[in-house]
Amino acid sequence: MIITVFCRGHGFGHASRSLRLVAALQRRGHMVDVVSYGYGAEYFRMMGVECEDAGIVDRRDFAPEAVAALAGLLPGLAGSELFVVDELHYLPPVIREHTAAPIVMLTDWLFAERDLGVDTVLYPARRTLVVDFAEAHPLDPYTASRVEFVGPVAPPLLERRRAPAAVADATGRRIVMTLGGSTSNPASLRMLKSLVPQVLEWARGDDELLILGDDPTAGALTDRRVRWLGRRPDAAEILAGADLAVCNGNGMTTCELAYLGVPTIASLAPVYRDVHDPVSVRRTALLARYAPFAVAGPEATEGDFARLAERVLGAGDDARLAELRSAYISPDALGDLVLEDRSRGAFMDERRKGGEKV
Missing domain, CATH: 3.40.50.2000 (Glycogen Phosphorylase B;)
Incomplete structure (x- = not known):
C-alpha cells in the first residue's frame, strides 16, 4: 500500500512520533511518503528519512498560505491509498476534496478543549486517534467527531545512565x-x-x-x-x-x-x-x-x-x-490501528441505531 504521512513541524515532537509510525508501517512492507516543513522537515532529514518539504514557516502553519501549500501537493499524491495526518487539523477536508482515500488523524489536542471551536474539520477522517492519556483531556470521548484515546506513542526503551x-x-x-x-x-x-x-x-x-x-x-x-x-x-x-x-x-x-x-x-x-x-x-x-x-x-x-x-x-x-x-501504545500497535479498516460511516450508523443524536 502507498501511504502518505503529513506531519506538522513546530518542533521535533510530531516528527519524532510520526517517524516511529513510519518505521512500523515500513516494517509491514508499505511504501510511505512523508510530507512536513520547518522543524519537522529538519528532524526527518537529520534522522536520514526522505521527506518532501512543503516550505511552510512553522509560526504560520495554520495560516491560509499553509493550507494552500499543502493542497498544492495533493495532485502529485493521487496514488496514495491512505493518508495519515499528524496534528494538521484543517487538512482532512482539504484531502477529501482531492481523493476518496481513507484518512487517519493523529493528535494530542482538540479545538473544543481549548475553546477554539468545534472539531468539525475532523469529520472526513476515518478515525481520529488521540495519542495521549484519556485522563488528560477534559472532554467526553465524543466531540464533534469520533475520537479514540490510545495513549502516548512509546519511545524506544533506551538504556538509562549510558552517556553518548x-x-x-x-x-x-x-x-x-x-x-x-x-x-x-x-x-x-x-x-x-x-x-x-x-x-x-x-x-x-x-x-x-x-x-x-x-x-x-x-x-x-x-x-x-x-x-x-x-x-x-x-x-x-x-x-x-x-x-x-x-x-x-x-x-x-x-x-x-x-x-x-x-x-x-x-x-x-x-x-x-x-x-x-x-x-x-x-x-x-x-x-x-x-x-x-x-x-x-x-x-x-x-x-x-x-x-x-x-x-x-x-x-x-x-x-x-x-x-x-502499560498505558502507552507501541508504534506497531499504532500502525495496526492506522491500517484497520473501520469506517466512520459504520460508526455513525451504529450511533443512529442507538437513538443517539449525531
Missing part, C-alpha cells in the same frame, strides 16, 4: 535541559529565564548543565558548567542518560522522559492567552503520580527547585512505572 560519546566527558551529574526543536518557543524561553539560574544554584561544582537547543541568549550564559548542544539526532540518547532532565511541561517530551524513568522537572507555564493549557496540567499531574517526575510552575523559587530535584532523584517505583508504561 558527545557528553561522556562529563565528570559530575549530567543535568539535561531540552528546549525542543523550536528554541524560539515562548514557553522554552520562559523556562530558560526562570529555571537556569535555579539549576545552577542547586548544582554542584562538577555538575554540568547540557542544553539541547541553539543558544538564544547570544552567549549571555557564561557559567562554565553550561554547555549548549544544539539540535542533534542523538538527543533522545542524551536525555535517557541524564541524571536529571528539565523540559517544557506543555509538550509530549514529558511522556517520553516519564516512560524512560528519567528523573524530570517539567516547567509548566501559560502557553496562550496567559492561561495554562488544561491538557498539560492534567497530563503532568498524572505523570507525577507514576514516575520520578515533578512540576515547577512559573513562580518556583530556588528553594522550590532544589526540593523538587531532590524528590525526583530519590524517587523510583518500578511497579508504578510499569503500570504507567
